[in-house]
Amino acid sequence: MHITDAKGAVGRIFLAMLLMVILTLSVVVNALELIICRHGEAEQNTGGWYSSNPRHPSYIEAHLTSRGIRQVRQLGSDLKSTGLTADNICQVVASPLPRTCESARNVMDVLSVPEHTLIIEPKLIESQVGDRESQQVAQYNDKDFWFPANPESFNGETREAIKTRMFDAVTAIYHKCRHQSGYVLLFSHGAPVYLLLERLTGTGERLPTGGCKRLTVTPAML
Incomplete structure (x- = not known):
């Protein structure tokens, strides 16, 4: 091989490596650090009834139990111990x-995060x-x-519909926050979180009440 050919080959390798570094940095810059949280134990969890739609005439509000409050405050402390701050x-x-x-x-109280940081989605x-709505879960004997x-038989929501709206929400959050440094905390419910993780990673996960899952969302996932 001539010296000029060798230099050309080295140059091409260097350019290829440089391109890989640039692409990698681009993914990192455009990534969203998302912490997906399930709410703490609530009254409908312990009471065994459905509580999903405030517009339904039979809807009954469900608030956190004392145990649920302890769970999410512990979640806040755990996140704080890993370096999360306001x-x-x-x-x-x-x-x-x-x-x-x-x-x-x-969680925001434990981390001293100001109220204006919270958005309802x-x-x-x-x-x-x-x-x-508001009926006992056990009476249906679902597997x-x-x-x-x-679920269509009782005017319920399909898995695909839940998955789509959850994914759409995260996509909007990604486009809004991807250029900001820091974390986004997302609070939702057991089944919707499972389906969101399934859509983003290929594998769903059943988080316990007060549990969380850290996820780096990249353009390739959306």
Whole structure:
């Protein structure tokens, strides 16, 4: 090989490596650090009834139990111990139901995050259960009460519909916050969180009440 050919080959390798570094940095710069949280234990969890739609005439509000409050305040302490502070949390987004808003505000209180950081996002709401609103979960004997068969039969929401709205919410959050440094805390419900993780990562996860999942959202996931 001639010296000029060798220099050309080295140059091409250098340029290829430089391009890889640039692409990698681009992904990092455009990534969103998302912490997906499930609300703490609430009254409908212990009472075994559905509470999903404030506009339904049978709707009954469900608030955090004392245990649920302890769970989310512990979540706040755990996040604080990993370095989260008011200075590096750029947004908190929550489902409009009382149990998620209360969870978000308790975590924010532990971390001293100001109230104006909180945004209520309707797309993060609980799985809609239609005609089952406020009824006892156990009376239906579903194989999996998170994902009952044929939800259309009782005017409930399908898995795909839940997954789509959750994904749309995160996509909007991504485009709004991706250029900001810091974390976004997202507060939602068990089944919607499972379906969101399934859509973003290919694998769902059943978070416990007061649990969370850290996720770096990149353009390739959207």
